[in-house]
Amino acid sequence: MATGSGAAAAAADAEEKESGSRMITLTSNEGKAxxxxxxxxxxxxxxxxxxxxxxxxxxxxxxxxxDSKTLARVIQYCDEHGNKEAHTVDERAALxxxxxxxxxxxxxxxxxxxxxxxxxxxxxxxxxFALTTQCIADTIKGKTPEEIRTAFGIEYDLTAQDEEExxxxxxxA
Amino acid sequence: xxxxxxxxxxxxxxxxxxxLEWIGQDxxxxxxxxxxxxxxxxxxxxxxxxxxxxxxxxxxxxxIEFLGRVQKQEMDDLYYICISHVQIVGIPLPRELGVDxxxxxxxxxxxxxxxxxxxxxxxSSGDDGRNSPSKWRNFxxxxxxxxxxxxxxxxxxxxxxxxxxxxxxxxxxEET
Numbered sequence: 001m002a003t004g005s006g007a008a009a010a011a012a013d014a015e016e017k018e019s020g021s022r023m024i025t026l027t028s029n030e031g032k033a034x035x036x037x038x039x040x041x042x043x044x045x046x047x048x049x050x051x052x053x054x055x056x057x058x059x060x061x062x063x064x065x066x067d068s069k070t071l072a073r074v075i076q077y078c079d080e081h082g083n084k085e086a087h088t089v090d091e092r093a094a095l096x097x098x099x100x101x102x103x104x105x106x107x108x109x110x111x112x113x114x115x116x117x118x119x120x121x122x123x124x125x126x127x128x129f130a131l132t133t134q135c136i137a138d139t140i141k142g143k144t145p146e147e148i149r150t151a152f153g154i155e156y157d158l159t160a161q162d163e164e165e166x167x168x169x170x171x172x173a
Numbered sequence: 174x175x176x177x178x179x180x181x182x183x184x185x186x187x188x189x190x191x192x193l194e195w196i197g198q199d200x201x202x203x204x205x206x207x208x209x210x211x212x213x214x215x216x217x218x219x220x221x222x223x224x225x226x227x228x229x230x231x232x233x234x235x236x237i238e239f240l241g242r243v244q245k246q247e248m249d250d251l252y253y254i255c256i257s258h259v260q261i262v263g264i265p266l267p268r269e270l271g272v273d274x275x276x277x278x279x280x281x282x283x284x285x286x287x288x289x290x291x292x293x294x295x296x297s298s299g300d301d302g303r304n305s306p307s308k309w310r311n312f313x314x315x316x317x318x319x320x321x322x323x324x325x326x327x328x329x330x331x332x333x334x335x336x337x338x339x340x341x342x343x344x345x346x347e348e349t
Contacts, residue, residue, distance in 0.1 A: 114195045121200050133200065136192060137207030145219040152192060154221050166219045169282060 024051070025060030026075070028068040033060065034075055040082035045124035065122050070115045077102060077128050099127075103135045110152065193223050199260075201227060211269040215283040 022038040024047070042048045047061055063071065080098050085091050106113040113132060120129040139151050149156060158166070193201045205228065208214055218228040237259060246253050271282040 110192075111195075114192050117192075117196050117200060121196075129203070133203045134207050136204045140204075140208060140217055141210070141213050143216065145216050148217065148220045154224075157222050158219075158225075159222070162222065162225060169215065169219070 026071065027060055027062045028066055028071045029064050030068045032068040032071075034071060036075055036079065037083055040075065040078040043078040043082045043125050043127070045126070047123065063123070066119045067115070070112070070119050073106075073112070073116055074119050074123065074125065074128065078125065081127060099131055103131050106132065107135055107139070193227055198227065212283060215270065 023035050024038050024041040026034045026036060026041065026047070028034070038051065041061075042051070050061065066074070080095065080102075084095065086095050106116055113135065117129065117132040117136070119125075120132055140148055143151065148154070192204070196204075205214070205217070208217065214228055218225050237256070245251065269284050271284060273282050
């Protein structure tokens with residue numbers, strides 16, 4: 001039993017190592033090429049399925065929806081999560097710290113945060129997508145409508161009728 | 174409403190960060206599902222027109238548009254299309270939120286204390302799944318039996334179809 005699962009784990013490890021040693025080229029919509037490890041690229045379900053479908057690993061993957069700046073940042077996330085182990089408590093804590101710093105930086109630049117969110121959605125990077133959408137949600141939490149407008153730079157375009165409705169909504173018990 | 178001057182335009186450029194438009198509706202829906210406190214939803218619905226439309230959806234009919242996917246079969250000149258996946262994202266209204274008819278539509282009401290009874294408060298997201306059907310039922314009952322909903326001219330047949338006929342009273346049938 002123990003040896004069986006040990007062998008399976010070893011096989012999985014070997015497979016992971018083998019796939020991890022391959023390099024994959026991702027090309028932004030500006031034509032800039034980024035070479036990443038397969039383990040890093042596999043953070044993206046979109047690329048993972050293309051690779052597993054016996055796709056054109058050698059030719060690389062053009063990403064027409066992602067610009068260089070965004071792709072570089074997304075890859076930073078994928079490298080951290082794909083290339084590093086997260087088995088021990090310390091390793092997991094390090095990853096959590098990385099996520100925290102990563103999102104704090106993005107939070108300061110909303111436009112960039114949206115671009116990264118879009119890329120995470122397009123590339124199906126679950127962890128990154130959850131991280132960015134949670135960050136946007138956190139910005140909304142506990143704020144008044146006015147504060148939300150300021151935080152997101154949203155134009156006030158409510159009509160008198162909307163205002164009346166909202167006033168009506170506010171007159172609760 | 175003034176014409177935007179040059180300065181105004183610049184401001185507008187800075188202001189074009191409404192993520193609803195930027196990241197699209199499906200991603201925005203993912204954002205709003207993180208807002209598990211009903212007060213946040215209530216406040217979000219008062220941010221702008223697009224947010225009002227987006228945050229609050231009561232009943233309604235789903236329309237699926239096939240943008241750029243027009244395809245005719247030569248044999249019979251008819252349109253065929255196969256939908257493999259349709260997703261409607263959202264969460265049923267929590268207990269603290271109610272809907273009341275108002276003018277030509279409905280307004281969202283937030284009752285922070287009156288009907289809390291320990292249900293749904295962020296932390297208790299674990300039992301959401303179990304509670305949702307009853308909450309939904311509660312909501313449909315409220316809207317179906319509120320006489321003002323009828324005054325508004327909500328068509329009973331449509332309501333029945335939306336909420337399932339089992340929630341509606343039987344005697345309404347002959348009216349249709």
